[in-house]
Amino acid sequence: MSYLTSTGSPRATAAAGRLGFGVPGYAHPLLAPAEWAELARPRTPLHWAVLNVARGPGARADPHCLAEATRLRDARVRVLGHLDVRFGTRPFGELLSDAHRYLEWYQVGGFYLDRCPTERTGLGEIRRVATTLRALCEGAYVVFTHGMHPYAGYVESADQLVTFSGPWANYRWSQVAAWTADYPPERFCHLVHGVPRSHLDEALRIARWQGAGTIYFTDRSGHGQTDPWEALPGYWDEIVSRIGPGVSE
Template identity: 70%
Template sequence: MPHLTSSVHGTASTGLHLGLGVPGYAHPLLAPVEWGELTRPGAPLHWVVLDVADGPGAQPDPHCLEAAGRLRNGDIRVLGRLDATYGASTFGEIVSDAHRYRDWYRVDGFFVDRCPTERTALPEIRRVVGALRGLADDAHIVFGHGTHPYPGYAECADQLVTFSGPWSDYRWSQVAEWTADYPPERFCHLVHGVPRGHLEEALRIARWQGAGTVWFTDRADRDGRTGSPWESLPGYWDEIVSRIGPGVSE
């Protein structure tokens, strides 16, 4: 059962203003409605991941450039997706992709997907982050662990994804005690398969566990056969925006 481990988190459980982190829609040509909805006035977005073609692609994509530009013009942070493949990707591969994201799409930071979690991999990830911050001093860096990593990772990223998975696991998940040493804005939860009737419960769990950024969707992951559950809008997009947003202009 989720629990609070500090007075800081006790305050967050009732007063924390949650925001949304979008882990990456399908290509703008395939999901024009989704990308369009992200610029809706009042949508409480912390960041949106841009994944052109399992990374930045081989050449600039004008459709992705346009989509990213609209978001950035709306003061919405755009993050380029970098795949660490749990430590199998080399330093050079990751940094090369990061350069292309910056050069082609002027991203505001990076989502390091499939980031390793072990203590032994931390020095190399620190080296990667040093290079990423060298591209832009104010780069926002999110580690896409999907589970609680060794605590030292919290010292070199702006945010950690400490849960990514199905609602059936999330509703019984527990928060690691060391997270109480950090404010909620350092943690993100990505949950798929959340039924509309359980949306309020999911929001309660996120606040209770001290996560400041969330993404909940009713889309399900069918063993990869129908693509990622993150590729399209949740069926209750309007409801989730109204529940956690500052107000929506219809």
């Protein structure tokens, strides 16, 4: 096997729950209507989907995004508003202003904090943000997106951490932090682009081995200015069938 863990043994809890998808944000509904329609398809094992109107909620309510957010809520899909933390440099007031717009315009059920810091020194401010978001939105589901394993204390302030975000070439040789073994798979998410169809089984084994409960794999690449998450992977139907049917919480 080409993947590693810090202990050299599989996570005992990784196989306990069913894998599901976390969608980090498709293109605008006018540009990606098929992608948004797929998210509402019955029995797709979807844990959450991110609404990113314009690197945030945008300057005004977008009727097309509202229609998709409403359709997903009706399908019992958890919709998260995208908040760019900018590695802890984004002013607190700006983040709250964006959060209010997401709640008022799109009635989101939580927030996806993108570009979160990873160091211990950044934890206090991110904890403050998460606590305030939960006060604004009862039952809010909060995802911290670090893209790598952060200081362990972050896990106590989020519902889920994105501990890997990057290309397949790195993922297949990635290692899991030892502290993650103290938490169940539903606390961790892996986002991987450039995964060839022929390596889907291997990628799924890595996710389970490393204890991730939520994934998003795509064959699209992130080279240049291309956003690999904006469109469906070419093997969407295949990976949905491999994971199996499910419903969002």
